[in-house]
Amino acid sequence: MNKFKRSARLFKTAFTILFREKKLLLFPFIASGFAFVAALFFITPIVLYPTGHPYFSTAHWSALGERFSQSFSPPPHSLNHPFLNSFTAGHVLFQHWWITLFFAISYFTSMFISIFCNVAFYHEIMQALNGNAVSIQRGFAFAKTRWRAVLMWSLFAGLVGYIIRAIEQRAGFLGRIIAGLIGVTWSIACIFIIPTLVRDTQTVNPLVLLRHSAGTLKRTWGELVIGFVGLEVVAFFVIIPFVMIMVFIMAGASHSMMTPQHHVTLALLMFPLMFLVLLPISWLTNLVNSIYRCALFIYATEGVIPESFDKELLDSAWKVK
Numbered sequence: 001m002n003k004f005k006r007s008a009r010l011f012k013t014a015f016t017i018l019f020r021e022k023k024l025l026l027f028p029f030i031a032s033g034f035a036f037v038a039a040l041f042f043i044t045p046i047v048l049y050p051t052g053h054p055y056f057s058t059a060h061w062s063a064l065g066e067r068f069s070q071s072f073s074p075p076p077h078s079l080n081h082p083f084l085n086s087f088t089a090g091h092v093l094f095q096h097w098w099i100t101l102f103f104a105i106s107y108f109t110s111m112f113i114s115i116f117c118n119v120a121f122y123h124e125i126m127q128a129l130n131g132n133a134v135s136i137q138r139g140f141a142f143a144k145t146r147w148r149a150v151l152m153w154s155l156f157a158g159l160v161g162y163i164i165r166a167i168e169q170r171a172g173f174l175g176r177i178i179a180g181l182i183g184v185t186w187s188i189a190c191i192f193i194i195p196t197l198v199r200d201t202q203t204v205n206p207l208v209l210l211r212h213s214a215g216t217l218k219r220t221w222g223e224l225v226i227g228f229v230g231l232e233v234v235a236f237f238v239i240i241p242f243v244m245i246m247v248f249i250m251a252g253a254s255h256s257m258m259t260p261q262h263h264v265t266l267a268l269l270m271f272p273l274m275f276l277v278l279l280p281i282s283w284l285t286n287l288v289n290s291i292y293r294c295a296l297f298i299y300a301t302e303g304v305i306p307e308s309f310d311k312e313l314l315d316s317a318w319k320v321k
Contacts (some may be wrong), residue, residue: 010292013308021124021133024124031118038113042109111157126298129306131307149203153209192213
C-alpha cells in the first residue's frame with residue numbers, strides 16, 4: 001500500500017474523529033484565552049509603570065520607551081571595545097536583575113500554560129480514540145493531577161532552550177550550526193512528550209519522560225515522518241488554489257486602469273482575506289496532527305487499535321515492538 005495513500009486514509013479518519021467530537025475544537029481557543037490572561041498579567045505592570053503622564057497619552061508611552069531603552073543600553077566603556085561589547089547582554093542581565101527575572105518568569109509561565117493545556121487536550125483526544133465522549137472539564141481536571149510533571153518539564157525544556165540559544169548566540173557561525181543540529185534533535189525527541197505526560201501518570205522526572213518519548217519515536221519514526229509530510233502536502237494543495245486566485249486578482253489589477261489608491265485598497269483587503277483562510281487551515285492541520293500523533297502513540301505503546309481506525313491499515317503501517 002502506498003505510504004502517502006495510507007497517510008491520507010489515516011488523516012481522513014482523524015478528521016472524522018475531530019468532527020465527531022467537536023469539543024476538541026475548543027481546546028486551542030481555551031489555551032489562547034489562558035495565554036492572553038497570562039500576557040495581560042505580565043504586560044499590565046509595564047503599561048502602568050508611573051511616568052508622571054496620563055496612561056493614555058503619547059508622553060506616557062514615549063517615557064516608557066525611554067525608560068526601557070536606557071535599561072538595555074550598553075555601558076559607555078564598552079562601546080569602543082569589541083571584546084567588552086560582546087558581554088553587553090551579560091552586563092544588562094546582572095545590572096538589571098529584575099528584567100532577567102521578569103522575562104524568565106513570563107517565559108516559563110507561558111510554557112507551563114501551553115503544556116498544561118496540551119496535556120488536557122491530548123488526554124481528551126485519547127479518550128475520543130477510546131470511544132468516549134470528550135469533556136473539557138475532565139481534561140483540565142486530569143491536567144491538574146499532572147501539574148508537577150508539567151512544571152518539571154517546563155523548567156527542563158526551558159533550560160534546554162536557553163542553552164541552545166546561548167550556544168547559537170555566543171559561538172559564532174559554528175555555534176549556530178551546532179545549535180541548529182541540537183535544536184532539530186531536541187524537537188524530534190520531544191514529538192511524543194505530551195502523550196507521554198498523559199500516559200505515564202506516575203512519572204515526574206523530565207529525563208525519564210524524554211527517554212520514553214524518544215523510545216516511542218524509534219518505533220514509529222518512518223510512518224511518523226510520512227504521515228506529517230503527507231498532511232503538509234494535503235494542506236499545501238488546499239492552500240495553493242486560493243493563493244493562485246489571489247495572485248491572478250493582483251496581477252489583473254496591476255494591468256487595469258485602477259488608480260494607485262485602489263491598488264492599495266485591494267491589497268489591504270486581500271491580505272486579511274488570505275490570513276482568514278490560512279489561519280483555519282493551519283489550525284485544523286495542527287489539530288489533526290495531534291490526533292494522528294495520539295493514535296500512533298497508543299498503537300506503538302499499547303498495541304491497541306484506536307477508535308475508528310482500521311486494524312488492517314494500522315497493521316500495515318506500524319510494527320509494534
